[in-house]
Amino acid sequence: MGKFQVMDHPLIQHKLTIIRNKNCGTKVFREVVNEITMLMAYDVARDMPLEDVEIETPIAKMTAKQLAGRKVAVVPILRAGIGMVDGFLQLIPAAKVGHIGMYRDEETLEPHEYFLKLPEDIGSRQVFVVDPMLATGGSAIMAIDALKKHGATNLKFVCLVAAPEGVKALQDKHPDLDIYTAALDDHLNEDGYIVPGLGDAGDRLFGTK
Numbered sequence: 001m002g003k004f005q006v007m008d009h010p011l012i013q014h015k016l017t018i019i020r021n022k023n024c025g026t027k028v029f030r031e032v033v034n035e036i037t038m039l040m041a042y043d044v045a046r047d048m049p050l051e052d053v054e055i056e057t058p059i060a061k062m063t064a065k066q067l068a069g070r071k072v073a074v075v076p077i078l079r080a081g082i083g084m085v086d087g088f089l090q091l092i093p094a095a096k097v098g099h100i101g102m103y104r105d106e107e108t109l110e111p112h113e114y115f116l117k118l119p120e121d122i123g124s125r126q127v128f129v130v131d132p133m134l135a136t137g138g139s140a141i142m143a144i145d146a147l148k149k150h151g152a153t154n155l156k157f158v159c160l161v162a163a164p165e166g167v168k169a170l171q172d173k174h175p176d177l178d179i180y181t182a183a184l185d186d187h188l189n190e191d192g193y194i195v196p197g198l199g200d201a202g203d204r205l206f207g208t209k
């Protein structure tokens with residue numbers, strides 16, 4: 001079974017409260033999503049492999065550590081996942097970026113894929129799939145399905161707010177997947193929104209409503 005981790009560091013909780021507030025405007029929402037993602041990326045990358053490298057400091061020779069060859073890809077689920085890309089790139093600037101376009105039908109809540117463009121060597125990369133919201137889990141499940149179909153094997157899913165229903169569905173379909181969230185909320189409402197949640201992450205990031 002993959003890992004399930006709620007990353008509830010005080011700085012993350014504080015910043016999450018800022019973006020949950022309905023009075024938070026687009027500019028601050030975007031900035032704070034980026035800050036939270038950076039804080040999460042720091043810890044999500046904790047098990048990246050290291051290797052020894054011989055260097056010289058101004059004082060002496062030493063055997064030091066550097067990240068070992070494994071290459072990274074960040075894959076946002078469009079649109080809202082775009083808000084989490086820079087937070088990863090600020091810490092792992094050499095990462096490649098793939099995109100999966102997905103929208104939820106507002107009536108049925110079924111996900112629909114409309115775009116997919118991945119780095120060619122996705123199969124050899126550590127892949128961080130990012131989307132602020134894990135609600136029914138439908139979008140994340142379909143995105144991970146697509147990534148596996150294209151050869152990805154080393155996958156982690158990173159979100160800001162998860163509903164228990166979505167976590168269960170995603171774990172049931174992809175038991176090997178590591179899931180990281182900044183908060184595990186209470187439930188989904190009848191419209192498929194996370195309660196208390198933060199509303200529609202895409203609309204709040206891009207100011208479309």
Ligand SMILES: O=P(O)(O)OC[C@H]1O[C@H](OP(=O)(O)OP(=O)(O)O)[C@H](O)[C@@H]1O
Binds near residue numbers: 103
């Ligand atoms: O777990 P689910 O029930 O599938 O819901 C979560 C999805 O809903 C939102 O995207 P949305 O469909 O609103 O698209 P957008 O990012 O373009 O706004 C969110 O960013 C997730 O991708």
Ligand SMILES: O=c1cc[nH]c(=O)[nH]1
Binds near residue numbers: 080197
């Ligand atoms: O609460 C929710 C559920 C799905 N998508 C969102 O953006 N917010």
Ligand SMILES: [Mg+2]
Binds near residue numbers: 202203
């Ligand atoms: Mg949306």
